[in-house]
Amino acid sequence: MTTRAATSPDACRSGTEPVDTTPPEPSGGPVPSHRLLQGRRAIEISHNGAVYRLQATKLGKLILTK
Secondary structure, eight states, X not given: OOEEEOOSTTSOSXXXXXXXXXXXXXXXXXXXXXXXXXXXXXXXXXXXXXXXXXXXXXXXXXXXXX
């Protein structure tokens, strides 16, 4: 995995977390959750003007809330 410092406002808030720059699969298949979360328990996702929170639970489940 190639990493770089996060510099965009859409990246992590602290700006120090590594960002996965691996190109997406050409098939457009599923994105592994570890690529989205990058070691964090939760992230915020902006979609169509709304902000959603994607959170990994202790049991390995994912919760998406608005």
